[in-house]
Amino acid sequence: MQKRAIETRENILKTAIGIFSGHGYHGAKVDQIAEAAAINKQRIYAYFHSKAGLFEQCLSTVFEGVKLFDDNAMAAARLEPSRLTEIILREYMALHKKHPYFWRMLAWANLENDSSLKKLPGLREKDYTSLKAVFGQAVELGLLPGGVSFETYIFTLMAVSYFYHSNRKTLSKTLSPELFTGQGMEKLIAECSVMIAAR
Amino acid sequence: MQKRAIETRENILKTAIGIFSGHGYHGAKVDQIAEAAAINKQRIYAYFHSKAGLFEQCLSTVFEGVKLFDDNAMAAARLEPSRLTEIILREYMALHKKHPYFWRMLAWANLENDSSLKKLPGLREKDYTSLKAVFGQAVELGLLPGGVSFETYIFTLMAVSYFYHSNRKTLSKTLSPELFTGQGMEKLIAECSVMIAAR
DNA sequence: GTATAATAAAACTGAACAGTTGGTTTTTAT
DNA sequence: ATAAAAACCAACTGTTCAGTTTTATTATAC
Numbered sequence: 001m002q003k004r005a006i007e008t009r010e011n012i013l014k015t016a017i018g019i020f021s022g023h024g025y026h027g028a029k030v031d032q033i034a035e036a037a038a039i040n041k042q043r044i045y046a047y048f049h050s051k052a053g054l055f056e057q058c059l060s061t062v063f064e065g066v067k068l069f070d071d072n073a074m075a076a077a078r079l080e081p082s083r084l085t086e087i088i089l090r091e092y093m094a095l096h097k098k099h100p101y102f103w104r105m106l107a108w109a110n111l112e113n114d115s116s117l118k119k120l121p122g123l124r125e126k127d128y129t130s131l132k133a134v135f136g137q138a139v140e141l142g143l144l145p146g147g148v149s150f151e152t153y154i155f156t157l158m159a160v161s162y163f164y165h166s167n168r169k170t171l172s173k174t175l176s177p178e179l180f181t182g183q184g185m186e187k188l189i190a191e192c193s194v195m196i197a198a199r
Numbered sequence: 200m201q202k203r204a205i206e207t208r209e210n211i212l213k214t215a216i217g218i219f220s221g222h223g224y225h226g227a228k229v230d231q232i233a234e235a236a237a238i239n240k241q242r243i244y245a246y247f248h249s250k251a252g253l254f255e256q257c258l259s260t261v262f263e264g265v266k267l268f269d270d271n272a273m274a275a276a277r278l279e280p281s282r283l284t285e286i287i288l289r290e291y292m293a294l295h296k297k298h299p300y301f302w303r304m305l306a307w308a309n310l311e312n313d314s315s316l317k318k319l320p321g322l323r324e325k326d327y328t329s330l331k332a333v334f335g336q337a338v339e340l341g342l343l344p345g346g347v348s349f350e351t352y353i354f355t356l357m358a359v360s361y362f363y364h365s366n367r368k369t370l371s372k373t374l375s376p377e378l379f380t381g382q383g384m385e386k387l388i389a390e391c392s393v394m395i396a397a398r
Numbered sequence: 399g400t401a402t403a404a405t406a407a408a409a410c411t412g413a414a415c416a417g418t419t420g421g422t423t424t425t426t427a428t
Numbered sequence: 429a430t431a432a433a434a435a436c437c438a439a440c441t442g443t444t445c446a447g448t449t450t451t452a453t454t455a456t457a458c
Contacts, residue, residue: 204403
């Protein structure tokens with residue numbers, strides 16, 4: 001495949017991620033993607049052979065493109081294990097801001113597209129091992145409560161950041177709109193850190 | 200409207216909730232709903248006048264049909280405020296099992312259907328006031344950490360239970376499949392209670 | 399028992415949509 | 429300069445789908 005072809009393919013992929021994440025598999029239209037990418041529809045079929053194939057590719061591209069925990073954040077966590085919860089939460093919140101397609105593609109995949117999940121990248125344990133080590137230290141230092149597994153801890157932080165973004169619309173109607181201002185988020189992060197910390 | 204008509208309408212609504220929650224607005228087909236409800240398609244238009252109208256009705260029906268906190272659970276919480284976190288979490292987990300359409304309709308609404316959100320039931324503060332009181336007592340008794348607002352506390356528990364159900368498929372691939380066994384859920388509940396408790 | 403409301407059956411309309419095809423032009427590697 | 433690869437253009441196929449219409453049947457109220 002030539003350079004131009006690779007660019008076209010990537011252009012299609014990038015555009016399709018935007019549209020699929022916005023409207024879902026059934027809501028997105030192939031013609032719409034072609035128009036948005038400013039390419040000929042036929043190119044889509046040349047490179048991805050079907051709408052479903054394109055969707056699968058979008059899903060795994062988004063998955064692979066998101067680094068769950070930054071090296072800088074890792075360094076910060078090692079320096080100040082007492083602030084671990086805050087650092088992780090802030091990192092996850094920033095991640096969702098940086099990769100706005102991530103949670104949406106996750107949500108779509110969980111809701112509508114069973115088949116495309118089969119080809120997901122496998123376990124991400126390696127992403128977690130360093131973090132798990134710092135968590136272990138924080139527990140031993142008495143900074144975080146004992147008797148809580150790393151899985152539960154990280155699950156909770158993922159849940160908070162995911163829920164915050166994915167249910168924004170309904171939550172601002174049913175719980176509190178202030179939650180979604182900058183200060184609201186800061187308050188949430190700060191209070192979660194307090195709530196989870198050992199005392 | 201006569202009795203039979205009311206029944207037909209409710210039958211359509213109930214069936215449509217099942218199908219919309221399963222496939223989303225764009226994924227669900229009107230003919231499919233008609234067939235599943237064993238009624239004539241034309242009845243749907245007679246009672247809901249459009250697919251979008253039917254979806255809106257489904258959404259608010261599901262919302263109104265879910266009582267977020269049971270009276271029994273409330274009584275239990277008042278009796279044992281030390282077990283508040285566990286009681287709430289277990290209640291929310293059970294709620295998602297009892298109303299399997301709830302989180303899915305929530306998710307669809309947050310993803311794809313802006314317009315239908317306008318007609319959502321307003322703030323649910325009344326659902327929370329009693330709970331908030333018990334939370335306040337638990338904090339004063341030193342059972343739960345101080346400096347944490349009720350909103351943050353309840354947000355976290357909602358996040359955990361929602362995330363657990365809504366991201367089952369991807370999480371069992373990327374985090375841990377054991378999390379979704381009966382024991383896995385019990386462990387999660389128990390450890391969250393410990394993690395959040397004052398010590 | 400008769401009028402009226404509710405429903406069924408089924409065919410139809412018009413638009414949208416996934417995917418294809420064939421012919422033409424542009425770009426790129428050599 | 430030229431051949432191969434890449435991309436365009438645009439019409440077309442077959443299907444699906446939301447919504448409609450017409451005619452006929454069944455249930456219910458009085």
